Amino acid sequence: MPHTPQAPLFVREMGLPSRFALYVLVCLLLLALDARYSALAWLRGGLNAALHPMQRVLAAPWEWSQDVAGFFITHGELKRDNDHLREERDHMRITQQDRQTLLAENNNLRQLLALPARPDTAPRVAEIVQTVPSPFARKVIINRGQVHGLAAGWPVVDAAGLVGQVTRSYPLTSEVTLLTDRDQGAPVQNLRNGLRLIVSGTGSDKWLEVRFLDMHADIKEGDLLYTSGIDGTYPAGIPVAQVVKTEPPRNTPFARAYCRPLGGVGRYRHVAVLKPLEQAPTPAPAPAPAPAPKP
Amino acid sequence: MNGARPLLPQGSELAAPPNRAKVMVTLFTALCITLLPWADGLRWLLPDLTLMVLLYWCIHAPRLVGLGIAFALGLVTDVTHGLLLGLDALAYCGAAFVTLSLQKRLEGFDAPRQTLQLALLLLGKEALVLTLGLAFGRGEADWRYLSAGLVAILLWWPLAMLLDRISGRPALPDKAAVE
Numbered sequence: 001m002p003h004t005p006q007a008p009l010f011v012r013e014m015g016l017p018s019r020f021a022l023y024v025l026v027c028l029l030l031l032a033l034d035a036r037y038s039a040l041a042w043l044r045g046g047l048n049a050a051l052h053p054m055q056r057v058l059a060a061p062w063e064w065s066q067d068v069a070g071f072f073i074t075h076g077e078l079k080r081d082n083d084h085l086r087e088e089r090d091h092m093r094i095t096q097q098d099r100q101t102l103l104a105e106n107n108n109l110r111q112l113l114a115l116p117a118r119p120d121t122a123p124r125v126a127e128i129v130q131t132v133p134s135p136f137a138r139k140v141i142i143n144r145g146q147v148h149g150l151a152a153g154w155p156v157v158d159a160a161g162l163v164g165q166v167t168r169s170y171p172l173t174s175e176v177t178l179l180t181d182r183d184q185g186a187p188v189q190n191l192r193n194g195l196r197l198i199v200s201g202t203g204s205d206k207w208l209e210v211r212f213l214d215m216h217a218d219i220k221e222g223d224l225l226y227t228s229g230i231d232g233t234y235p236a237g238i239p240v241a242q243v244v245k246t247e248p249p250r251n252t253p254f255a256r257a258y259c260r261p262l263g264g265v266g267r268y269r270h271v272a273v274l275k276p277l278e279q280a281p282t283p284a285p286a287p288a289p290a291p292a293p294k295p
Numbered sequence: 296m297n298g299a300r301p302l303l304p305q306g307s308e309l310a311a312p313p314n315r316a317k318v319m320v321t322l323f324t325a326l327c328i329t330l331l332p333w334a335d336g337l338r339w340l341l342p343d344l345t346l347m348v349l350l351y352w353c354i355h356a357p358r359l360v361g362l363g364i365a366f367a368l369g370l371v372t373d374v375t376h377g378l379l380l381g382l383d384a385l386a387y388c389g390a391a392f393v394t395l396s397l398q399k400r401l402e403g404f405d406a407p408r409q410t411l412q413l414a415l416l417l418l419g420k421e422a423l424v425l426t427l428g429l430a431f432g433r434g435e436a437d438w439r440y441l442s443a444g445l446v447a448i449l450l451w452w453p454l455a456m457l458l459d460r461i462s463g464r465p466a467l468p469d470k471a472a473v474e
Contacts, residue, residue: 020392030381035431047374135440
């Protein structure tokens with residue numbers, strides 16, 4: 001038997017139970033730090049940046065096969081798509097003309113009323129590269145991150161409406177929490193009568209709800225809800241949802257309205273990330289009136 | 296031929312102990328498989344292959360894997376899930392601890408009997424993650440994800456056979472032949 005000088009006669013290490021207790025402590029510490037104080041963003045970001053290239057490599061064959069499948073698309077499909085797009089383009093041209101005149105009019109009116117100019121947002125297009133395999137959150141990962149100038153809190157939209165919000169941004173990717181996540185909400189306005197509401201997710205891709213609705217609130221089936229822009233996160237005027245049914249109060253003093261999201265939450269591959277407004281359109285009133293400048 | 300078997304395995308039955316490279320490569324492969332872009336509709340059926348391979352090595356190579364590797368793998372899984380840092384790490388450490396404590400017993404069983412012993416562990420890990428997620432207020436749990444544990448139980452036997460082939464471990468002596 002070969003002589004092994006490294007092997008000690010007596011094992012000098014902690015026993016399994018005490019090592020386990022140590023690891024459990026570390027895990028609980030991590031859990032508490034992450035859940036209560038969100039103090040581990042750097043660790044998460046670093047590990048994520050390290051994992052990202054690996055995930056890209058793993059996803060590559062799948063993407064190539066998608067590309068190949070997309071190559072053998074039939075003539076009929078192409079023609080149908082083309083017709084559809086042409087129709088949509090004509091429609092958009094008409095609305096665009098309208099928009100130009102409306103924008104000009106809006107600017108004029110704002111100047112007349114001495115209101116600050118409506119903030120403009122430049123969208124950045126991103127691709128959904130991954131969904132998060134978690135039983136809890138409705139989240140997706142997009143392929144734009146801190147390097148591309150994204151930050152947590154930015155709204156994410158698609159061609160049809162609001163999709164969600166960037167909740168974590170890593171160096172190369174970002175995590176978008178979908179509007180349908182239970183903890184996600186958006187301030188909206190009813191297009192018909194301007195009623196301000198808050199739409200929240202339900203955890204299902206098909207439903208959104210207005211939870212604490214006044215019993216006598218004027219909201220009806222078919223109403224369109226657009227972002228109101230009063231939270232300073234979402235720009236105003238993004239389509240969010242359409243009311244599908246309203247429910248009178250039963251056991252609670254509040255009524256509820258169920259809506260269908262207008263944006264393709266969980267459907268599309270490309271989304272646009274908007275830069276949020278620089279300052280909230282409704283600044284908090286100053287605590288004391290500023291002294292008038294002496295003439 | 297008197298049918299008597301020697302008490303200690305001899306000859307071809309004596310397998311070389313699994314080396315570190317094999318353990319690491321299989322663990323890494325399992326992690327990669329879970330990281331593949333699986334379809335959304337199948338996510339809740341996807342068993343935690345990383346954990347299964349980890350438990351296999353906990354049983355058959357307890358000197359090479361331990362709580363440290365379980366913790367590191369759990370942390371990586373946590374980052375890919377983006378839920379809570381430390382959630383999967385805790386579950387992995389717990390599962391590895393139980394398996395390592397029962398290692399002497401589990402090693403003597405063949406794969407189907409191991410399944411019976413590990414079923415509670417594989418299912419319990421999913422339940423633990425769901426419960427802790429709920430406890431830390433991460434919204435409503437999707438309880439369908441428990442079925443990932445059931446799939447893991449069903450897959451234990453094939454996986455153990457595959458890893459047996461990879462590690463070159465001979466099959467356990469047939470009980471009928473011994474008697």
